[in-house]
Amino acid sequence: MRTKVLLIEDSTSLAILYQQYVKDQAYDMFHVETGREAIAFIERNMPQLVILDLKLPDMDGEEILDWITENQIPTSVIVATAHGSVDIAVNLLQKGAKDFVEKPITADRLRTSINLHLQQAKLEHLVENIENRFDRHHFHGFIGSSLPMQGAYKIIDSVAPTSASVFIIGESGTGKEVCAEAIHKESRRQNMPFVAINCGAIPKDLMESEIFGHVKGAFTGATNDRKGAATLANGGTLFLDELCEMDLEMQKKLLRFLQTGTYTPLGASKELKVDVRIICATNRNPLLEVEEGRFREDLYYRVHVVPIEMPPLRERGNDIVILATHFLKLYAREDGKKFKEISKDAESLLKRYRWPGNVRQLQNVIRNIVVLNNDTKLNAEHLPAQITQSTAKKTVSIVPIQRSTPVQTSTPLQTDSVASVVEERNTHTHSQEEHRHHEYTDKPKIQPMWLIEREAIQQAIDYCDGNVLNAAVLLELSPSTVYRKKQAWETEAEVDEKKAHQ
Incomplete structure (x- = not known):
């Protein structure tokens, strides 16, 4: 993947000149003219280096530098300043800029400055890898450095350079399309098209035309030939969001396309072939959809090569x-x-x-x-x-689950939200003490270990406001173990609910 350098310069003629200076270098120079365009580009592409003109049509270059610093964008900034504005440039160096160059910039000065800072950034990156520090706060369109997100970043890094199919799973609003775009941008197809289709937003009758296109006269209203998403994405990536919403007949056609790379536009007789990487996503449980007969099992195994689970917020x-x-x-x-x-x-x-x-x-x-x-x-x-109004929190004590002894959970402390429960338990305890001498022959109430474990884990998750990682730490369990058990219970609950409605 070639290194990206962003030139922020409002003069088109100067931008063309600078791009000519570096046309044979081992990096790509992109150009924008305004501050808004610059911020949008940086958020989408994360260039390794920014060359920043101080005078822009919509804002001062200093504002962009402040934005990069405040948002901890992992990029270096070189300030391009007019003669006589060196004092301003020095001030910007104190605010986070790495270097400054005076206009007019000569070819040698520009190439030397860019190469110097790119080499420095590369060395810093190597040092971070040696020290095994993987604490990115930004990753393409993502913002966040939590452990679940770092895990997602690592998988994206690993799978992006390959040709493997990826299936992104996550609740609505977790960033599945952002994940797909990140994979595309990290892949060898980054300079080719990225085309996204939301299968849940397209009517069933139009899905085939939307993906494979149609020819004139294929159906009522088809007044012209139309290219589908598969053709538009040729050489690049086709992202099929909410794949489980696709009807079974269309799933069959999609499977053949994935297996052969060929398709026939609606109404056409000639088969076409394209080179497209497929990335799929869903907010449902795909295995449950297979079990319920709504999703083809052969298609599931075709697209579910590398799953990526996007964590809920x-x-x-x-x-x-x-x-x-x-x-x-x-x-x-x-x-x-x-x-x-x-x-x-x-x-x-x-x-x-x-x-x-x-x-x-x-x-x-x-x-x-x-x-x-x-x-x-x-x-x-x-x-x-x-x-x-929905953040009233139960205060509880968490007893870590021991490997060799049964789990015991302590009684919640008295808070407004659980006062009635505590009162009921106190009454029950008092009643037990009054009748203890009558209970020697009664059998103790024994709960299955799986139920005790489930209650303890759920109590810890509730205590941590749904943060599974923190709950795992309190329980002294592996986070992957807690995630796996939680997912199994949720899947079981969904199955029971569907059976109840049948």
Whole structure:
């Protein structure tokens, strides 16, 4: 994968000249003219180096440098400054810029400066690998450094350079399309098209035409030939989101396409062949869909080569605050508002909420707050009632699960939310003491070990506000063990619920 250098320069003629200077170098130079375009490019592509002009049509270059620093973007910045503005450039060096070059920039100066900083970045990257530090806060379109996300980043790094099919699984709003784009950008197909299709948003009768295209007269309304997504993605990546929504007949045609790389547009007689990498995603349990007969088993095994599970937001710990702060500053800048930070009370409420809509829901909540308010700090009173009223937390003691002894869970402490339970238990205990002398012949109540284990794990997860990693630490269990057991219970519950409705 070639290194990316971003040139932010409002003069098209100068940009063309600079690109000519480096056309034979072992990196790609991209050009944008405005600050907004620069920020959008950096968020999508994460260039290793940015050459920043200080005078732009929509903002000062210093604002972009501040944004890169505040958001901890892993890129180096070289400031391009006019003669006589060296003092300004020195000030920017103190704010995080790596170097500055004076305009007009000569070819040798430009090439030398770029190569020097790219080599330095490469050495820093090698040192990080040697020290096994894998703590990225940003990864393509992702923001967050929690352990579940680091795991997803590693899988993306491993699978992207290969030709293996990838199946992304996760709740709605967890970033499945962002994951697919990251795989595409890390792959050898990065310079070819990335085409996304949402199978759940396309009517059943139009799905075949949408993917494979059609010829004129193929059906009523087909007044022209139309290329499908498979043709448009030739040489690149085709992302099929919500694959489990596709009907069985179309699944059969998709399977043949995946096996042969060939297809016939609707209404055509000639077969076409393309070179496309397929990435699929779903917010359902694909195995359950196979068991229920809604998803072809042969297609499942064809696309489910490398699964990637996108963690729900509630299991990403402090990433919630990092994302909320990012969205707050982004929308405040876009709308000309004063918001800069989030109060500790608001952070606590955000982290304790369950976020059923995941990142998309958090994004909408922050957007709503910025639109309706204009303060410098986001406080608890800015948050909607659904967040502030649903974070009442049970205080419990967690007893780690021992490998050789039964699990015992302590009684919850008295809080408003569990006072009635405690009172009932106290009454029950008192009753037991009064009648203890009558109970010597009664058999003790024994629960199966699997039920005790399940209750202890669920209690720990509830205590940790749904954060499975923290619960595993408290229980002294492997996080993968807790994830596996939790998924098994949820799958069992879904099956029971469906049986109850049949």
